[in-house]
Amino acid sequence: MIRFLLKGILRDRSRSLLPVIVVALGVFLTVFMSGWFQGIMGDMIDMNARFSSGHVKIMTRAYDENSGQAPLDLALLDVASLKKQLYVEYPDMEWVERIRSGGLLDVPDENGETRGQGPAMVTAIDLLSPESREVDRLNIPDAIVKGELPDQPGETLISDDFAEKFEVAIGDEVTLFGSTMNGSMMFYTFTVSGTIRFGNTLLDRGAIFIDIKDAQLAMDMEDGATEILGYFNNQPYIDEEAMALATSYNEKYSLEEDEFSPKMIRLAEAAGMADYLAIAENMVGMMVFIFIIAMSIVLWNTGLLGGLRRYSEFGVRLALGEEKKHIYRTTLWEAVLIGIIGSIVGTIFGLALSYRLQAHGVDFSGMMDNLGVMMPTVFRAVVTPSMYVVGFIPGVLATVMGSALAGFAIYKRKTAQLFNELEV
């Protein structure tokens, strides 16, 4: 029967072309949009992991409670031994220490007095160790606008916007003013080795990158860091693994009665990240749901139109003695076949565009000048195995639902009315 129906679909294109086009379009949008949104959300989560939250993050309990203020006085101490212990217990992770702090970046004139100044967001990472992967993790080489990476202590990378505004050239000195871990005034003069721009306001506004050892020296934080970030080696973030890791670590080392004991939080617990992760996880489901509803309505309408056009055909088939149930069943099988054909076509086009956008994203940086959320400026898609089949769910389901609704007309035909219509 299927072969017979298939022949009918292929030969009578007037009854199959429009539904196939509708299904293909819907499936194309489902596949492509789910791939694109997954790509954007994935990049956003990855960016947050690389820049601020890691896959897991260790802070003191007190720092965690006040992390919005980046309070240096509540930072972790004995970081070297903490890291050593982490590598022994969790060798499949990479652990890096960072210092995050606010301050004022001051540009001197020839007399050493303030020529210009602006707020600074200090990020101290391991910039100088040859084995450090931090520079690549933060994609700093690509963000350098002028100059080069620091290659010795006392050098810094500053925001290109800041450098432009205050006419700071490579090799000039700037002074970082703020507080040390003990609350003393911190003055530390750096030589600008380069300027950077990430294309994201949140990262570029007063950004200053310094080596972690310089920061420890300037901020009286010997062997201290505001946080230790942990990254799964060569794999993306997996919430279940991060949760198991954080639970086991906190059970052993995080003491409620000691506010300076370490506490591990996973990426999903970082500010706002739980919502992003939930959206990313449910993106495919949301897309499928939206397109099933939308396409069912369109295909119901198409089915009704097709049904009207095939009114006479169904009448003749009924007059020849074919059961209403059989006609309805064949209509549904036809819908399944149309759904499969449309889904194949839509999936091919959806995957093709997703592969294209996976390799070459779309640059929205021009529209994101004042964006206060840490997200990439180039939106890329990601092709996942689920995208090969996900389109078939709305494709087939919507076609069958549309035909099932439209096919009810068959049962409404009365034999007497039928003969009258056929003028028998």
Added chain:
Amino acid sequence: MKKIMITLLMTAIVLGLNAQEAKEILETVDKNMSSKNRIFESDMVIHGRRSSRTITSKTYSEGDKQSFTEYLSPAREQGTKMLKQENKLWIYSPSTDRIIQISGHMLRQSVMGSDLSFEDMMDDRKLTDIYNATIAGHEEIEGRDTYILDLAAIVDDVAYHSQRLWVDSERFVPLKQEMFAKSGKLLKRTTLSDVQKVQGRWFPMTMVYKDMLKDGKGTEFRISSAKFDQDIPEYIFTKAALKQ
């Protein structure tokens, strides 16, 4: 009608007298707390979450317009100097040999991790110049009777929109001070004690500042030496003095 008029008139007279008395109290407080110029040597005890530390400094100030502070100890702070002129503030760091001007939002930052902001340190105007006072009642603090004054700002450029002041009714020195934001939120509380007679005026030699938005025990400010109306050389209040 006649009764209502008399009641309103009496209320107005009482309120007027209250405001007049409150103003006189505040003027007497200003006489004790303000001077042509002064030199303080003080210890600031800052209680952090991990440890406490004491910072010793010497401050010269003239009216509410200019002041100069040199930090004497500990070694980390030694040689750091601050100069205030009108509404400008400069800090000199001996380690970098730099003079940095502090402005904008940085003025609201804590000074050396204390409960005092740069803005708090800079605003040294007479209370009568920036607030209107009314008497809100009486209360006993540490065995001394006090007037409770409610102060409402009469100028815009003020760090605290309103204050409540507990003034010793005999010595006319504040013993407690609460500072509020425009929303009515309590931002800071200061308790003043160890009131001594210095050059004919009563003056609190110990003050404990508490930033109510921060955890912690507050910052203790102990004056070890206070001298009023001295001959302070004019060069002290210049940027050149910062590098000397």
